[in-house]
Amino acid sequence: MKKCKWIILSFIVVVFALLSAGVLFAEEAAVPTIDTGDTAWMLVSSAFVLLMTPGLAFFYGGLVRKKNILSVLMQCFMLMCLITIQWIIFGYSLSFGPDIKGLIGSLSWLGLKGVGLEPYPDYSATIPHQLFMVYQAMFAIITPGLILGAFAERMKFAAFCVFSLLWATLVYDPICHWVWAVGGFLRTSGALDFAGGTVVHINAGIGALVAALVLGKRQGYPGSISPPHNLPFAVLGAGLLWFGWFGFNAGSALGAGSLAVNAFVVTHIAACAAGMTWALLDWKFNSRPTMLGMITGAVAGLVAITPAAGFVGAIDAIWIGVGVSVICYFFVTVVKVKLGYDDSLDAFGVHGIGGIWGALATGLWASKSVNPAGADGLFYGNPGQLWIQFKAVAITAVYSFVVTFILLKLVNIVFKLRSEKQNERIGLDLTEHRESAYTLLD
Amino acid sequence: MKYIIAIIQPDRVDEVLQLLEEKEIHLVTVSNVLGRGRQKGISEVYRSHKEAGSLLKKVKLEIALNDQFVKPAVEAITKGARTGQIGDGKIFVMELDECVRIRTGELDSAAIG
Numbered sequence: 001m002k003k004c005k006w007i008i009l010s011f012i013v014v015v016f017a018l019l020s021a022g023v024l025f026a027e028e029a030a031v032p033t034i035d036t037g038d039t040a041w042m043l044v045s046s047a048f049v050l051l052m053t054p055g056l057a058f059f060y061g062g063l064v065r066k067k068n069i070l071s072v073l074m075q076c077f078m079l080m081c082l083i084t085i086q087w088i089i090f091g092y093s094l095s096f097g098p099d100i101k102g103l104i105g106s107l108s109w110l111g112l113k114g115v116g117l118e119p120y121p122d123y124s125a126t127i128p129h130q131l132f133m134v135y136q137a138m139f140a141i142i143t144p145g146l147i148l149g150a151f152a153e154r155m156k157f158a159a160f161c162v163f164s165l166l167w168a169t170l171v172y173d174p175i176c177h178w179v180w181a182v183g184g185f186l187r188t189s190g191a192l193d194f195a196g197g198t199v200v201h202i203n204a205g206i207g208a209l210v211a212a213l214v215l216g217k218r219q220g221y222p223g224s225i226s227p228p229h230n231l232p233f234a235v236l237g238a239g240l241l242w243f244g245w246f247g248f249n250a251g252s253a254l255g256a257g258s259l260a261v262n263a264f265v266v267t268h269i270a271a272c273a274a275g276m277t278w279a280l281l282d283w284k285f286n287s288r289p290t291m292l293g294m295i296t297g298a299v300a301g302l303v304a305i306t307p308a309a310g311f312v313g314a315i316d317a318i319w320i321g322v323g324v325s326v327i328c329y330f331f332v333t334v335v336k337v338k339l340g341y342d343d344s345l346d347a348f349g350v351h352g353i354g355g356i357w358g359a360l361a362t363g364l365w366a367s368k369s370v371n372p373a374g375a376d377g378l379f380y381g382n383p384g385q386l387w388i389q390f391k392a393v394a395i396t397a398v399y400s401f402v403v404t405f406i407l408l409k410l411v412n413i414v415f416k417l418r419s420e421k422q423n424e425r426i427g428l429d430l431t432e433h434r435e436s437a438y439t440l441l442d
Numbered sequence: 443m444k445y446i447i448a449i450i451q452p453d454r455v456d457e458v459l460q461l462l463e464e465k466e467i468h469l470v471t472v473s474n475v476l477g478r479g480r481q482k483g484i485s486e487v488y489r490s491h492k493e494a495g496s497l498l499k500k501v502k503l504e505i506a507l508n509d510q511f512v513k514p515a516v517e518a519i520t521k522g523a524r525t526g527q528i529g530d531g532k533i534f535v536m537e538l539d540e541c542v543r544i545r546t547g548e549l550d551s552a553a554i555g
Contacts, residue, residue, distance in 0.1 A: 224456050434486050
């Protein structure tokens with residue numbers, strides 16, 4: 001046995017030495033070379049992030065009423081198909097293509113023209129360009145998916161498809177360009193968004209708020225809406241989201257190195273801190289810790305750590321997690337009720353508010369000792385970073401609010417957003433898809 | 443004392459319960475049931491195979507009432523459940539011989555309310 005161990009150990013050492021030699025050689029030659037470790041990790045990460053969308057489907061699907069679960073699952077799966085095709089044909093080019101005045105990518109990568117299997121060093125020097133492209137596609141898919149929590153149980157499927165396609169093109173792609181693309185004006189301004197707090201969560205959260213306002217309340221809200229029809233599904237979905245989030249955040253390091261490890265660790269810590277905090281708040285204010293509260297807290301923690309994952313250390317991640325649960329708890333249980341809008345599944349309350357907290361928290365706790373390529377935050381002697389973060393939040397929020405509003409109004413004129421009253425009462429599963437999720441007889 | 447059984451469309455339940463509430467009829471037992479009437483419901487499609495399904499989802503309401511509440515109850519259910527289309531359902535009214543409130547042992551009229 002001992003001999004066997006030594007053989008394996010020495011084998012690992014030799015492989016490691018060869019790999020490092022490869023890296024060194026690559027540096028000398030200054031030609032981008034594909035790193036197999038990075039490529040392997042990014043392939044896996046892409047699959048992780050894709051899995052978040054079915055995870056989200058179950059998270060949301062468990063929370064709606066029995067008669068609408070298929071409509072939620074269907075919307076999520078449709079996004080996987082629809083947005084991927086959009087991304088391949090022109091979405092990726094608009095988002096990451098050669099910059100036009102800091103505002104949008106050009107159309108020169110239309111249909112993935114020139115997006116090949118060689119690395120594109122501006123974004124990722126060690127993995128094939130197509131891998132970066134497909135990894136980013138998964139983000140583009142889940143972002144409109146988050147919004148559907150706000151209009152669940154009452155939007156027509158056709159209107160949903162058209163709205164999502166337009167939203168991905170006119171809201172997601174530009175904001176993605178501003179924050180992440182080389183030349184994008186928010187990236188140039190020094191705003192930090194490691195894995196998509198601004199691009200994904202604030203953006204989708206604000207879109208969700210607008211959607212809830214434009215579509216109006218579900219019939220019977222708030223008095224006679226049945227509670228979540230299948231909480232175990234929601235827990236399953238939250239578990240898949242948590243798992244996928246490691247690809248989302250640690251994958252955003254775009255390589256299998258120490259930065260990915262930092263992102264992985266703080267992501268996990270923040271989710272744990274937030275889940276526990278929410279449970280404690282429930283215990284205090286509702287006399288019992290609830291399952292739904294705990295998973296909501298965990299997801300809020302994952303949202304909040306997203307922009308910060310590559311810039312903050314382990315202990316600070318606890319504060320980000322605790323903070324997000326306190327803020328979102330207050331928002332979902334008090335503010336939403338007071339304002340009276342029907343954000344069915346709290347897409348704005350968790351992703352919008354949690355995302356804003358995360359982006360600002362990045363300006364508080366970011367540290368160059370974690371990531372020299374980042375910046376120091378307020379608590380590490382650089383109060384200016386908080387202001388930069390605030391500006392990025394405000395610009396994203398305003399743009400998302402205005403354009404989402406216009407798109408919804410336009411789609412409403414052509415397709416009508418709301419399903420017929422009777423169809424809404426019967427349920428979208430049967431009226432939009434001619435299927436039911438559950439039979440009454442065994 | 444009468445016992446009412448009403449079979450109605452699932453999407454009319456909220457409306458009917460609200461109207462009953464307005465007539466101060468609070469005691470209702472509700473169950474999901476499957477049944478067959480004369481109408482054809484919304485057909486379901488699974489991998490292109492149309493399943494018309496001979497049994498349709500309905501909701502059954504059961505209400506025990508003192509005599510003076512029977513008319514208001516029937517009116518409320520009719521008003522709330524009527525869409526004018528086939529499949530709106532039926533209301534059955536029958537005599538109720540005895541009623542016991544388990545907690546107190548009260549009988550009949552006193553026990554129903």
